[in-house]
Amino acid sequence: MAITKRFLFLLIAVLIAFGVSAEPFVVVIDAGHGGKDVGALGRKVREKDVNLAVALKLGNLIEEKMQDVKVVYTRKTDKYLTLQDRAQIANKAKGNLFISIHTNSLAKKNKKRKTIKGASTYTLGLHRSDDNLEVAMRENSVISLEKDYEVTYQGFDPNSTESYIIFEISQSTHMEQSVDFASRVQKEFVSTAGRVDRGVRQAGFLVLARTSMPAVLVELDFICNPTQEQFLGSKAGQNKLAKSLFNAFREYKKASDNKVAAVEGVRKKAGKEVEETSFEENTADETEDFVAEQETEEPEFVYKVQLMASKARLSPKDSRLKGLSPVDSYKENGLYKYTYGSEDTMEAAQEILRKVKKKFEGAFIVVFSNGVRVK
Numbered sequence: 001m002a003i004t005k006r007f008l009f010l011l012i013a014v015l016i017a018f019g020v021s022a023e024p025f026v027v028v029i030d031a032g033h034g035g036k037d038v039g040a041l042g043r044k045v046r047e048k049d050v051n052l053a054v055a056l057k058l059g060n061l062i063e064e065k066m067q068d069v070k071v072v073y074t075r076k077t078d079k080y081l082t083l084q085d086r087a088q089i090a091n092k093a094k095g096n097l098f099i100s101i102h103t104n105s106l107a108k109k110n111k112k113r114k115t116i117k118g119a120s121t122y123t124l125g126l127h128r129s130d131d132n133l134e135v136a137m138r139e140n141s142v143i144s145l146e147k148d149y150e151v152t153y154q155g156f157d158p159n160s161t162e163s164y165i166i167f168e169i170s171q172s173t174h175m176e177q178s179v180d181f182a183s184r185v186q187k188e189f190v191s192t193a194g195r196v197d198r199g200v201r202q203a204g205f206l207v208l209a210r211t212s213m214p215a216v217l218v219e220l221d222f223i224c225n226p227t228q229e230q231f232l233g234s235k236a237g238q239n240k241l242a243k244s245l246f247n248a249f250r251e252y253k254k255a256s257d258n259k260v261a262a263v264e265g266v267r268k269k270a271g272k273e274v275e276e277t278s279f280e281e282n283t284a285d286e287t288e289d290f291v292a293e294q295e296t297e298e299p300e301f302v303y304k305v306q307l308m309a310s311k312a313r314l315s316p317k318d319s320r321l322k323g324l325s326p327v328d329s330y331k332e333n334g335l336y337k338y339t340y341g342s343e344d345t346m347e348a349a350q351e352i353l354r355k356v357k358k359k360f361e362g363a364f365i366v367v368f369s370n371g372v373r374v375k
């Protein structure tokens with residue numbers, strides 16, 4: 001029957017068009033600390049417990065409401081994990097987004113300890129202020145609980161300022177998406193969880209540096225402030241915090257799906273799915289449409305490997321480009337982005353990516369059409 005075949009044609013066309021994006025989106029939820037590493041302490045509430053409760057609630061919400069998302073936890077119980085374990089779990093799961101959940105605190109001697117409040121979300125980057133550095137150092141100090149940490153982290157010293165700077169580059173390729181998600185999280189922390197907004201910040205967290213995907217670290221609120229501690233320790237508070245993260249994630253995912261669909265649309269116009277028109281029940285009109293589009297606009301794609309991004313323009317000989325040449329650059333959202341290679345096919349770009357990954361762990365493929373980045 002004609003209708004059935006027509007339906008079949010549409011179904012197959014849709015499946016092919018979305019085939020590339022059919023893999024589930026993987027979100028990695030990381031409850032900070034755990035086991036012998038308790039994290040920051042309130043009078044009664046411990047950071048590791050708050051982090052885990054919010055992480056599990058967030059994961060449950062996603063699993064319940066978003067069937068096309070796979071949730072991976074770094075821990076689901078009160079267990080100790082090294083920072084490297086966490087990043088490894090995330091990388092192995094080929095995560096599309098990494099969310100590390102923490103609870104903030106000020107040092108015992110700090111006079112603002114009982115009054116400070118608010119939520120902040122960190123992406124990896126240079127430290128804008130000493131405050132941010134202090135938080136990064138505290139979260140990273142878990143390393144010293146591990147044996148041979150100097151060997152494991154290749155000389156990384158959690159107490160040295162310089163060590164943090166080194167890690168900026170490996171995350172910079174995902175900076176834009178990380179900042180996008182972080183901004184959505186902050187908005188939600190205010191509107192859904194009633195938190196004070198302490199903003200999107202940048203700091204050198206090791207756990208973020210080692211994950212090769214967009215990644216953020218949230219500090220839910222200050223456990224050293226008794227009022228905030230009560231909120232953090234309560235079921236109602238934890239539910240609100242998890243809901244905030246869920247809402248932000250849902251919006252972020254929606255935006256990223258739209259981007260993928262737009263790129264697929266461009267590809268379709270390029271005539272890559274023309275083969276499907278050979279179905280006999282396909283009307284002459286439809287076939288003509290495909291052919292006409294193919295003839296009139298034929299965007300040519302150029303596939304490049306993006307290495308990193310920076311705020312300042314780098315010279316071609318800059319050591320951060322690790323000797324690769326020639327390196328092209330383009331500017332997007334106030335950042336200079338550096339690319340290597342210029343290929344006609346995705347396969348050729350993937351070959352280059354494999355080689356470049358040894359030097360630039362976070363490198364990925366970008367697609368240009370008429371000089372404009374489309375993916």
Ligand SMILES: [Zn+2]
Pocket residue numbers: 032033039040047102103139
């Ligand atoms: Zn923490």
